[in-house]
């Protein structure tokens with residue numbers, strides 16, 4: 001390790017999902033035929049009205065600094081989104097716009113976590129959560145979840161991990177990498193338990209909320225337990241819902257002191273998110289939302305196709321994910337061949353033309369994650385290559 005690196009940086013690694021995607025791109029550039037199921041972004045085109053809004057902003061000369069926490073137009077549109085889509089009452093003074101949901105999560109944690117603090121993170125987790133906690137100097141406390149319970153957990157399991165040093169519980173529903181969805185009943189029990197532990201805040205990452213296949217209305221803690229609102233920060237955005245990953249816009253709402261602290265950090269790092277992207281995000285939140293139902297249906301069909309295909313491969317199994325666009329696949333029966341190292345399994349699949357991410361990258365084990373945000377013919381081919389690689 002280079003001793004010029006700060007202690008904070010020495011505690012973190014580059015994102016393994018990005019690393020796998022980069023490796024797949026490299027092989028493709030060498031002429032290899034690689035299907036990438038490692039990246040988490042919708043393959044649909046960004047809606048036309050969003051593109052038009054970005055062009056109009058350019059033509060109107062919206063090319064300068066905006067307020068650090070986002071334009072008033074976008075903070076109002078985001079407040080509307082929180083209310084309409086997540087049932088969270090808020091106002092623009094309690095909303096911040098960041099360069100992606102990722103930056104908002106980073107800011108919330110770095111603004112509040114000090115050395116010695118503990119953050120409870122359900123595992124398997126999205127790769128960046130533990131890195132962000134460690135960067136801030138905090139300790140990650142894993143809450144292990146399992147496929148046979150659809151990667152859900154109950155309030156008692158969380159409570160058993162709470163200490164006086166716990167300052168956050170992270171919730172991600174629907175979740176990456178497992179597709180887990182936390183129903184209202186489960187969240188209400190967690191809310192009841194949290195009333196006994198006033199030191200614990202909740203970071204609720206709802207970025208996949210529109211991609212919920214259960215037919216239930218999306219459940220989120222700030223809506224179900226408004227009395228805990230001052231202890232909940234909810235993250236959302238347009239990356240996944242509106243196929244806008246490259247625009248880099250995420251939004252957060254929470255107590256004013258926290259939103260102000262996040263803005264303080266943002267004002268000294270990136271400054272405002274890109275002005276053109278902000279104009280596009282206003283159109284995303286305020287424009288038509290009907291296409292989301294169609295996208296959800298198409299994702300659900302792809303999910304069903306992938307789940308059936310994977311479960312038909314001897315030695316592989318996955319539960320049916322309730323949301324998002326990932327399958328978290330158990331490959332325990334194949335692990336002996338790879339010396340118990342699922343990183344080697346992922347490399348083996350890459351050699352056979354499919355890029356996936358090892359479960360261990362997400363704090364899981366003996367398996368891998370695939371994204372089904374790609375067309376059905378490609379998914380069918382990928383499943384067949386996986387089957388052939390493990391035959």
Ligand SMILES: Cc1ncc(COP(=O)(O)O)c(C=O)c1O
Nearest residue numbers: 040100101102126176237239250
């Ligand atoms: C669970 C989760 N949260 C947040 C993000 C970040 O999204 P964005 O592209 O808006 O930064 C992702 C992206 O992969 C994610 O999977």
